[in-house]
Amino acid sequence: MEYRILGRTGIKVSAIGIGREGFEKKSYDECEAIIDCAINEGINFIDIYNSNPKVRSNVGKALSNYPRSSFVIEGHLGSTWDKGQYRRTRDLNEVVSAYEDFLTRMKLDYVDVGMIHYVDDQKDFDNIFNGEIIKYAKKLKEKGIIKSIGISTHNTDIAFRAVETGMVDVILFSINAAYDMLPASEDVNILFEKNTFKDRTYEGIDPKRDKLYQTCENAGVALTVMKGYAAGVLLNEKESPFEKALTPVQCLHYCLTRPAVASVMVGVDNMNQILVATEYVTASNKEKDYSEVIANVPRSSFSGHCMYCGHCAPCSKKIDIALVNKYLDLSLIQENVPETLKNHYDLLEHHASECIECGACMKNCPFGVDIINKMKQAVKLFGN
Incomplete structure:
Protein backbone atom coordinates (compact mmCIF):
# COMPACT_ATOMS: atom_id res chain seq x y z
CA MET A 1 0.00 0.00 0.00
CA LYS A 288 -2.61 3.88 -14.37
CA ASP A 289 -2.42 6.19 -17.36
CA TYR A 290 -5.66 8.12 -17.92
CA SER A 291 -4.33 10.74 -20.29
CA GLU A 292 -5.12 9.03 -23.58
CA VAL A 293 -8.80 8.70 -22.67
CA ILE A 294 -9.38 12.29 -21.63
CA ALA A 295 -7.02 13.89 -24.17
CA ASN A 296 -8.68 12.29 -27.19
CA VAL A 297 -12.32 12.72 -26.26
CA PRO A 298 -14.50 14.46 -28.86
CA ARG A 299 -15.73 17.98 -27.97
CA SER A 300 -12.72 18.75 -25.83
CA SER A 301 -9.72 21.01 -25.68
CA PHE A 302 -7.21 20.42 -22.90
CA SER A 303 -4.40 22.03 -24.85
CA GLY A 304 -1.69 23.69 -22.81
CA HIS A 305 -2.77 22.48 -19.37
CA CYS A 306 -0.37 20.16 -17.51
CA MET A 307 -2.27 17.24 -16.01
CA TYR A 308 0.81 15.88 -14.16
CA CYS A 309 0.32 12.58 -15.96
CA GLY A 310 4.03 11.98 -16.53
CA HIS A 311 3.86 11.31 -20.25
CA CYS A 312 6.61 13.87 -20.77
CA ALA A 313 9.10 11.33 -19.39
CA PRO A 314 11.74 10.21 -19.95
CA CYS A 315 13.74 13.42 -19.85
CA SER A 316 17.23 13.21 -21.31
CA LYS A 317 18.50 15.19 -18.29
CA LYS A 318 16.35 13.17 -15.83
CA ILE A 319 14.26 16.19 -14.77
CA ASP A 320 10.98 15.19 -13.11
CA ILE A 321 9.02 17.48 -15.43
CA ALA A 322 5.58 16.73 -13.99
CA LEU A 323 6.77 17.58 -10.46
CA VAL A 324 8.54 20.75 -11.60
CA ASN A 325 5.31 21.83 -13.33
CA LYS A 326 3.33 21.02 -10.20
CA TYR A 327 5.58 23.15 -7.96
CA LEU A 328 5.49 25.91 -10.57
CA ASP A 329 1.69 25.92 -10.78
CA LEU A 330 1.40 25.91 -6.98
CA SER A 331 3.68 28.94 -6.80
CA LEU A 332 2.15 30.96 -9.61
CA ILE A 333 -1.16 31.39 -7.78
CA GLN A 334 0.61 33.30 -4.99
CA GLU A 335 2.30 36.68 -4.83
CA ASN A 336 5.52 35.21 -3.45
CA VAL A 337 6.99 31.72 -3.62
CA PRO A 338 6.41 30.01 -0.24
CA GLU A 339 9.64 28.89 1.40
CA THR A 340 8.29 25.36 1.77
CA LEU A 341 7.68 25.08 -1.99
CA LYS A 342 11.13 26.51 -2.73
CA ASN A 343 12.62 23.89 -0.39
CA HIS A 344 10.69 21.07 -2.10
CA TYR A 345 11.91 22.29 -5.46
CA ASP A 346 15.51 22.62 -4.28
CA LEU A 347 15.45 19.03 -3.02
CA LEU A 348 14.72 17.69 -6.51
CA GLU A 349 17.66 15.74 -7.90
CA HIS A 350 17.48 17.64 -11.18
CA HIS A 351 16.18 21.15 -11.85
CA ALA A 352 14.59 23.08 -14.70
CA SER A 353 17.88 24.89 -15.36
CA GLU A 354 19.28 21.60 -16.69
CA CYS A 355 16.77 21.60 -19.57
CA ILE A 356 18.59 21.52 -22.95
CA GLU A 357 15.40 22.28 -24.91
CA CYS A 358 15.61 19.06 -26.89
CA GLY A 359 11.80 19.00 -27.19
CA ALA A 360 11.41 15.24 -26.64
CA CYS A 361 9.05 15.89 -23.74
CA MET A 362 6.83 18.11 -25.87
CA LYS A 363 6.50 15.41 -28.50
CA ASN A 364 5.35 13.00 -25.78
CA CYS A 365 2.86 15.36 -24.08
CA PRO A 366 -0.74 14.47 -25.00
CA PHE A 367 -1.95 17.91 -23.90
CA GLY A 368 0.33 20.12 -25.97
CA VAL A 369 1.96 21.82 -22.99
CA ASP A 370 4.77 24.25 -23.85
CA ILE A 371 7.14 22.44 -21.50
CA ILE A 372 10.28 24.30 -22.57
CA ASN A 373 8.64 27.60 -21.65
CA LYS A 374 7.42 26.09 -18.36
CA MET A 375 11.01 25.12 -17.53
CA LYS A 376 12.11 28.70 -18.26
CA GLN A 377 9.38 29.99 -15.95
CA ALA A 378 10.55 27.62 -13.22
CA VAL A 379 14.15 28.84 -13.53
CA LYS A 380 13.00 32.43 -13.31
CA LEU A 381 10.81 31.69 -10.30
CA PHE A 382 13.01 29.28 -8.32
CA GLY A 383 16.41 30.51 -9.45
CA ASN A 384 17.79 27.22 -10.77
Whole structure:
Protein backbone atom coordinates (compact mmCIF):
# COMPACT_ATOMS: atom_id res chain seq x y z
CA MET A 1 0.00 0.00 0.00
CA GLU A 2 1.08 3.57 -0.64
CA TYR A 3 0.84 5.88 2.36
CA ARG A 4 0.65 9.67 2.40
CA ILE A 5 0.69 12.37 5.06
CA LEU A 6 -2.72 13.93 5.69
CA GLY A 7 -1.65 17.54 5.19
CA ARG A 8 -0.62 19.50 8.26
CA THR A 9 -2.18 16.93 10.61
CA GLY A 10 0.92 14.75 10.17
CA ILE A 11 -1.26 11.63 10.20
CA LYS A 12 -0.16 8.84 7.83
CA VAL A 13 -3.02 7.43 5.76
CA SER A 14 -3.34 4.86 3.01
CA ALA A 15 -3.78 6.33 -0.48
CA ILE A 16 -6.87 4.13 -0.78
CA GLY A 17 -9.48 4.46 1.94
CA ILE A 18 -12.98 3.05 2.31
CA GLY A 19 -16.34 4.48 3.27
CA ARG A 20 -19.84 5.37 2.12
CA GLU A 21 -22.93 3.17 2.32
CA GLY A 22 -21.17 -0.18 1.94
CA PHE A 23 -21.73 -1.19 5.56
CA GLU A 24 -25.46 -0.59 5.42
CA LYS A 25 -27.76 -3.63 5.54
CA LYS A 26 -24.84 -5.88 6.43
CA SER A 27 -24.56 -8.41 9.24
CA TYR A 28 -21.71 -8.17 11.70
CA ASP A 29 -19.88 -11.02 9.96
CA GLU A 30 -20.14 -9.21 6.61
CA CYS A 31 -18.86 -5.95 8.09
CA GLU A 32 -16.01 -7.78 9.79
CA ALA A 33 -15.04 -9.45 6.51
CA ILE A 34 -14.90 -6.06 4.73
CA ILE A 35 -12.80 -4.52 7.52
CA ASP A 36 -10.46 -7.53 7.66
CA CYS A 37 -10.00 -7.50 3.89
CA ALA A 38 -9.29 -3.76 3.86
CA ILE A 39 -6.72 -3.94 6.64
CA ASN A 40 -5.07 -7.02 5.12
CA GLU A 41 -4.69 -4.99 1.91
CA GLY A 42 -2.95 -2.21 3.84
CA ILE A 43 -5.91 0.19 4.03
CA ASN A 44 -5.84 2.09 7.32
CA PHE A 45 -8.24 4.96 6.54
CA ILE A 46 -12.01 4.73 7.00
CA ASP A 47 -14.69 7.40 6.54
CA ILE A 48 -17.84 6.82 8.56
CA TYR A 49 -20.68 9.26 8.03
CA ASN A 50 -23.28 6.58 8.78
CA SER A 51 -25.66 7.32 11.64
CA ASN A 52 -27.26 3.87 11.58
CA PRO A 53 -26.65 2.46 15.09
CA LYS A 54 -26.23 -1.08 13.75
CA VAL A 55 -23.55 0.03 11.28
CA ARG A 56 -21.66 1.93 13.96
CA SER A 57 -21.79 -1.02 16.35
CA ASN A 58 -20.75 -3.55 13.71
CA VAL A 59 -17.85 -1.48 12.37
CA GLY A 60 -16.73 -0.54 15.86
CA LYS A 61 -16.72 -4.15 16.99
CA ALA A 62 -14.79 -5.24 13.89
CA LEU A 63 -12.19 -2.49 14.32
CA SER A 64 -11.75 -3.33 18.02
CA ASN A 65 -9.94 -6.48 16.88
CA TYR A 66 -7.04 -4.22 15.86
CA PRO A 67 -4.81 -1.79 17.80
CA ARG A 68 -6.27 1.72 17.75
CA SER A 69 -3.03 3.10 16.31
CA SER A 70 -3.40 0.87 13.23
CA PHE A 71 -6.37 2.71 11.70
CA VAL A 72 -7.47 6.31 11.02
CA ILE A 73 -11.10 7.43 11.26
CA GLU A 74 -12.98 10.30 9.62
CA GLY A 75 -16.09 10.55 11.78
CA HIS A 76 -18.88 12.97 10.87
CA LEU A 77 -20.46 15.60 13.11
CA GLY A 78 -24.04 16.36 12.09
CA SER A 79 -25.21 12.94 10.98
CA THR A 80 -28.01 11.55 13.12
CA TRP A 81 -30.49 8.64 13.18
CA ASP A 82 -34.16 9.63 13.19
CA LYS A 83 -37.02 7.13 13.15
CA GLY A 84 -35.01 4.48 11.35
CA GLN A 85 -33.43 6.86 8.82
CA TYR A 86 -30.29 8.94 8.35
CA ARG A 87 -30.81 12.69 8.71
CA ARG A 88 -28.38 15.61 8.55
CA THR A 89 -28.77 17.87 11.58
CA ARG A 90 -27.58 21.29 12.71
CA ASP A 91 -29.35 21.15 16.07
CA LEU A 92 -26.51 21.21 18.62
CA ASN A 93 -28.21 18.85 21.06
CA GLU A 94 -28.70 16.32 18.27
CA VAL A 95 -25.12 16.82 17.03
CA VAL A 96 -23.70 16.19 20.50
CA SER A 97 -25.95 13.21 21.21
CA ALA A 98 -25.23 11.62 17.84
CA TYR A 99 -21.47 12.07 18.21
CA GLU A 100 -21.42 10.62 21.70
CA ASP A 101 -23.35 7.67 20.29
CA PHE A 102 -20.78 7.42 17.48
CA LEU A 103 -17.86 7.32 19.92
CA THR A 104 -19.56 4.73 22.13
CA ARG A 105 -20.72 2.38 19.39
CA MET A 106 -17.45 2.68 17.45
CA LYS A 107 -15.53 1.97 20.69
CA LEU A 108 -13.34 5.03 20.16
CA ASP A 109 -11.47 7.17 22.68
CA TYR A 110 -10.68 9.64 19.90
CA VAL A 111 -11.42 10.35 16.24
CA ASP A 112 -8.60 11.36 13.91
CA VAL A 113 -10.72 13.74 11.78
CA GLY A 114 -13.91 15.24 13.16
CA MET A 115 -15.66 15.89 9.85
CA ILE A 116 -18.41 18.52 9.86
CA HIS A 117 -20.93 16.75 7.69
CA TYR A 118 -22.24 17.80 4.26
CA VAL A 119 -21.95 21.58 4.03
CA ASP A 120 -22.94 22.70 0.54
CA ASP A 121 -24.45 26.19 0.83
CA GLN A 122 -23.26 29.52 2.14
CA LYS A 123 -25.99 30.05 4.74
CA ASP A 124 -25.33 26.64 6.26
CA PHE A 125 -21.60 27.35 6.33
CA ASP A 126 -22.16 30.71 8.06
CA ASN A 127 -24.46 29.18 10.66
CA ILE A 128 -21.91 26.48 11.46
CA PHE A 129 -18.79 28.64 11.60
CA ASN A 130 -20.47 31.52 13.42
CA GLY A 131 -22.38 29.28 15.79
CA GLU A 132 -22.26 26.50 18.33
CA ILE A 133 -21.24 23.59 16.10
CA ILE A 134 -17.75 24.89 15.36
CA LYS A 135 -17.36 25.73 19.06
CA TYR A 136 -18.28 22.14 19.88
CA ALA A 137 -15.79 20.81 17.32
CA LYS A 138 -13.03 23.03 18.72
CA LYS A 139 -13.87 21.91 22.25
CA LEU A 140 -13.57 18.26 21.18
CA LYS A 141 -10.19 19.05 19.60
CA GLU A 142 -8.96 20.80 22.76
CA LYS A 143 -9.88 17.69 24.76
CA GLY A 144 -8.15 15.39 22.26
CA ILE A 145 -11.41 13.63 21.41
CA ILE A 146 -10.87 14.67 17.81
CA LYS A 147 -7.34 15.26 16.55
CA SER A 148 -8.23 17.56 13.65
CA ILE A 149 -11.25 19.31 12.14
CA GLY A 150 -12.59 18.55 8.69
CA ILE A 151 -15.53 19.46 6.49
CA SER A 152 -17.27 17.53 3.74
CA THR A 153 -18.60 19.44 0.75
CA HIS A 154 -19.24 19.23 -2.99
CA ASN A 155 -19.13 23.02 -3.37
CA THR A 156 -15.87 24.65 -4.50
CA ASP A 157 -16.73 28.02 -2.92
CA ILE A 158 -17.46 26.37 0.43
CA ALA A 159 -14.13 24.52 0.25
CA PHE A 160 -12.30 27.81 -0.33
CA ARG A 161 -14.05 29.37 2.66
CA ALA A 162 -13.15 26.37 4.80
CA VAL A 163 -9.47 26.85 3.97
CA GLU A 164 -9.71 30.56 4.74
CA THR A 165 -10.98 29.90 8.29
CA GLY A 166 -7.62 28.41 9.26
CA MET A 167 -9.55 25.95 11.42
CA VAL A 168 -10.13 23.21 8.86
CA ASP A 169 -7.34 20.68 8.35
CA VAL A 170 -9.07 18.23 6.00
CA ILE A 171 -11.70 18.64 3.28
CA LEU A 172 -13.65 15.65 2.00
CA PHE A 173 -14.38 16.79 -1.55
CA SER A 174 -15.88 15.25 -4.68
CA ILE A 175 -13.07 14.86 -7.22
CA ASN A 176 -12.89 12.91 -10.46
CA ALA A 177 -12.01 13.48 -14.11
CA ALA A 178 -15.64 14.28 -15.02
CA TYR A 179 -16.47 16.72 -12.20
CA ASP A 180 -13.19 18.57 -12.68
CA MET A 181 -14.18 19.53 -16.22
CA LEU A 182 -17.44 21.17 -15.12
CA PRO A 183 -17.56 24.85 -14.21
CA ALA A 184 -17.75 25.33 -10.46
CA SER A 185 -21.34 26.10 -9.51
CA GLU A 186 -23.41 26.88 -6.46
CA ASP A 187 -25.87 24.29 -7.78
CA VAL A 188 -23.98 21.14 -6.78
CA ASN A 189 -26.94 18.99 -7.77
CA ILE A 190 -25.76 19.12 -11.38
CA LEU A 191 -22.88 16.86 -10.38
CA PHE A 192 -25.30 14.01 -9.82
CA GLU A 193 -27.32 14.32 -13.01
CA LYS A 194 -26.08 12.04 -15.79
CA ASN A 195 -27.37 14.30 -18.56
CA THR A 196 -25.01 16.99 -17.23
CA PHE A 197 -22.20 15.34 -19.16
CA LYS A 198 -23.96 15.07 -22.52
CA ASP A 199 -23.17 17.34 -25.48
CA ARG A 200 -20.77 19.47 -23.47
CA THR A 201 -17.45 20.85 -24.66
CA TYR A 202 -14.66 20.27 -22.17
CA GLU A 203 -11.77 22.70 -21.87
CA GLY A 204 -9.55 21.16 -19.25
CA ILE A 205 -9.85 21.34 -15.49
CA ASP A 206 -12.11 24.15 -14.36
CA PRO A 207 -9.77 26.95 -13.21
CA LYS A 208 -11.57 27.41 -9.89
CA ARG A 209 -11.31 23.74 -8.98
CA ASP A 210 -7.68 23.70 -10.11
CA LYS A 211 -6.92 26.70 -7.93
CA LEU A 212 -8.68 25.08 -4.97
CA TYR A 213 -6.40 22.04 -5.11
CA GLN A 214 -3.33 24.25 -5.33
CA THR A 215 -4.57 26.49 -2.51
CA CYS A 216 -5.14 23.48 -0.25
CA GLU A 217 -1.67 22.12 -1.02
CA ASN A 218 -0.07 25.44 -0.16
CA ALA A 219 -2.09 25.80 3.05
CA GLY A 220 -1.35 22.26 4.23
CA VAL A 221 -5.05 21.39 4.08
CA ALA A 222 -5.46 17.78 2.97
CA LEU A 223 -8.08 16.69 0.47
CA THR A 224 -9.73 13.32 0.88
CA VAL A 225 -11.80 12.26 -2.08
CA MET A 226 -15.38 11.11 -2.42
CA LYS A 227 -17.04 10.23 -5.73
CA GLY A 228 -13.73 9.13 -7.25
CA TYR A 229 -15.59 6.99 -9.81
CA ALA A 230 -18.29 9.68 -10.33
CA ALA A 231 -20.86 7.25 -8.90
CA GLY A 232 -19.87 4.72 -11.55
CA VAL A 233 -20.36 7.09 -14.50
CA LEU A 234 -16.68 6.96 -15.44
CA LEU A 235 -16.66 3.16 -15.41
CA ASN A 236 -19.43 2.95 -18.00
CA GLU A 237 -18.57 3.66 -21.63
CA LYS A 238 -22.15 4.70 -22.46
CA GLU A 239 -22.39 7.16 -19.56
CA SER A 240 -18.85 8.51 -19.44
CA PRO A 241 -18.41 12.06 -20.80
CA PHE A 242 -15.23 10.82 -22.46
CA GLU A 243 -17.18 8.24 -24.50
CA LYS A 244 -14.80 5.61 -23.21
CA ALA A 245 -14.74 3.94 -19.82
CA LEU A 246 -11.93 4.52 -17.39
CA THR A 247 -10.77 1.66 -15.19
CA PRO A 248 -10.94 1.97 -11.39
CA VAL A 249 -7.15 2.20 -11.35
CA GLN A 250 -7.19 5.08 -13.85
CA CYS A 251 -9.87 6.90 -11.84
CA LEU A 252 -7.85 6.51 -8.64
CA HIS A 253 -4.66 7.67 -10.32
CA TYR A 254 -6.37 10.78 -11.65
CA CYS A 255 -7.49 11.71 -8.13
CA LEU A 256 -4.16 10.89 -6.53
CA THR A 257 -2.26 13.09 -8.98
CA ARG A 258 -4.22 16.20 -7.96
CA PRO A 259 -2.43 18.59 -5.57
CA ALA A 260 -3.29 18.17 -1.85
CA VAL A 261 -5.03 14.80 -2.32
CA ALA A 262 -3.99 12.36 0.38
CA SER A 263 -6.50 9.53 -0.07
CA VAL A 264 -9.47 8.39 -2.13
CA MET A 265 -12.33 7.04 -0.02
CA VAL A 266 -13.72 4.28 -2.21
CA GLY A 267 -17.30 3.24 -1.67
CA VAL A 268 -17.19 -0.52 -1.18
CA ASP A 269 -20.04 -2.96 -0.89
CA ASN A 270 -17.97 -6.15 -0.80
CA MET A 271 -14.45 -7.51 -0.59
CA ASN A 272 -14.03 -7.75 -4.35
CA GLN A 273 -14.47 -3.99 -4.70
CA ILE A 274 -11.67 -3.52 -2.17
CA LEU A 275 -9.40 -5.83 -4.15
CA VAL A 276 -10.22 -4.03 -7.41
CA ALA A 277 -9.29 -0.69 -5.81
CA THR A 278 -6.07 -1.94 -4.24
CA GLU A 279 -4.89 -3.21 -7.62
CA TYR A 280 -3.76 0.40 -7.90
CA VAL A 281 -0.79 -0.38 -5.67
CA THR A 282 0.70 -2.95 -8.06
CA ALA A 283 -0.53 -1.44 -11.33
CA SER A 284 2.02 -0.41 -13.94
CA ASN A 285 2.34 3.17 -15.11
CA LYS A 286 0.65 2.13 -18.34
CA GLU A 287 -2.31 0.69 -16.43
CA LYS A 288 -2.61 3.88 -14.37
CA ASP A 289 -2.42 6.19 -17.36
CA TYR A 290 -5.66 8.12 -17.92
CA SER A 291 -4.33 10.74 -20.29
CA GLU A 292 -5.12 9.03 -23.58
CA VAL A 293 -8.80 8.70 -22.67
CA ILE A 294 -9.38 12.29 -21.63
CA ALA A 295 -7.02 13.89 -24.17
CA ASN A 296 -8.68 12.29 -27.19
CA VAL A 297 -12.32 12.72 -26.26
CA PRO A 298 -14.50 14.46 -28.86
CA ARG A 299 -15.73 17.98 -27.97
CA SER A 300 -12.72 18.75 -25.83
CA SER A 301 -9.72 21.01 -25.68
CA PHE A 302 -7.21 20.42 -22.90
CA SER A 303 -4.40 22.03 -24.85
CA GLY A 304 -1.69 23.69 -22.81
CA HIS A 305 -2.77 22.48 -19.37
CA CYS A 306 -0.37 20.16 -17.51
CA MET A 307 -2.27 17.24 -16.01
CA TYR A 308 0.81 15.88 -14.16
CA CYS A 309 0.32 12.58 -15.96
CA GLY A 310 4.03 11.98 -16.53
CA HIS A 311 3.86 11.31 -20.25
CA CYS A 312 6.61 13.87 -20.77
CA ALA A 313 9.10 11.33 -19.39
CA PRO A 314 11.74 10.21 -19.95
CA CYS A 315 13.74 13.42 -19.85
CA SER A 316 17.23 13.21 -21.31
CA LYS A 317 18.50 15.19 -18.29
CA LYS A 318 16.35 13.17 -15.83
CA ILE A 319 14.26 16.19 -14.77
CA ASP A 320 10.98 15.19 -13.11
CA ILE A 321 9.02 17.48 -15.43
CA ALA A 322 5.58 16.73 -13.99
CA LEU A 323 6.77 17.58 -10.46
CA VAL A 324 8.54 20.75 -11.60
CA ASN A 325 5.31 21.83 -13.33
CA LYS A 326 3.33 21.02 -10.20
CA TYR A 327 5.58 23.15 -7.96
CA LEU A 328 5.49 25.91 -10.57
CA ASP A 329 1.69 25.92 -10.78
CA LEU A 330 1.40 25.91 -6.98
CA SER A 331 3.68 28.94 -6.80
CA LEU A 332 2.15 30.96 -9.61
CA ILE A 333 -1.16 31.39 -7.78
CA GLN A 334 0.61 33.30 -4.99
CA GLU A 335 2.30 36.68 -4.83
CA ASN A 336 5.52 35.21 -3.45
CA VAL A 337 6.99 31.72 -3.62
CA PRO A 338 6.41 30.01 -0.24
CA GLU A 339 9.64 28.89 1.40
CA THR A 340 8.29 25.36 1.77
CA LEU A 341 7.68 25.08 -1.99
CA LYS A 342 11.13 26.51 -2.73
CA ASN A 343 12.62 23.89 -0.39
CA HIS A 344 10.69 21.07 -2.10
CA TYR A 345 11.91 22.29 -5.46
CA ASP A 346 15.51 22.62 -4.28
CA LEU A 347 15.45 19.03 -3.02
CA LEU A 348 14.72 17.69 -6.51
CA GLU A 349 17.66 15.74 -7.90
CA HIS A 350 17.48 17.64 -11.18
CA HIS A 351 16.18 21.15 -11.85
CA ALA A 352 14.59 23.08 -14.70
CA SER A 353 17.88 24.89 -15.36
CA GLU A 354 19.28 21.60 -16.69
CA CYS A 355 16.77 21.60 -19.57
CA ILE A 356 18.59 21.52 -22.95
CA GLU A 357 15.40 22.28 -24.91
CA CYS A 358 15.61 19.06 -26.89
CA GLY A 359 11.80 19.00 -27.19
CA ALA A 360 11.41 15.24 -26.64
CA CYS A 361 9.05 15.89 -23.74
CA MET A 362 6.83 18.11 -25.87
CA LYS A 363 6.50 15.41 -28.50
CA ASN A 364 5.35 13.00 -25.78
CA CYS A 365 2.86 15.36 -24.08
CA PRO A 366 -0.74 14.47 -25.00
CA PHE A 367 -1.95 17.91 -23.90
CA GLY A 368 0.33 20.12 -25.97
CA VAL A 369 1.96 21.82 -22.99
CA ASP A 370 4.77 24.25 -23.85
CA ILE A 371 7.14 22.44 -21.50
CA ILE A 372 10.28 24.30 -22.57
CA ASN A 373 8.64 27.60 -21.65
CA LYS A 374 7.42 26.09 -18.36
CA MET A 375 11.01 25.12 -17.53
CA LYS A 376 12.11 28.70 -18.26
CA GLN A 377 9.38 29.99 -15.95
CA ALA A 378 10.55 27.62 -13.22
CA VAL A 379 14.15 28.84 -13.53
CA LYS A 380 13.00 32.43 -13.31
CA LEU A 381 10.81 31.69 -10.30
CA PHE A 382 13.01 29.28 -8.32
CA GLY A 383 16.41 30.51 -9.45
CA ASN A 384 17.79 27.22 -10.77
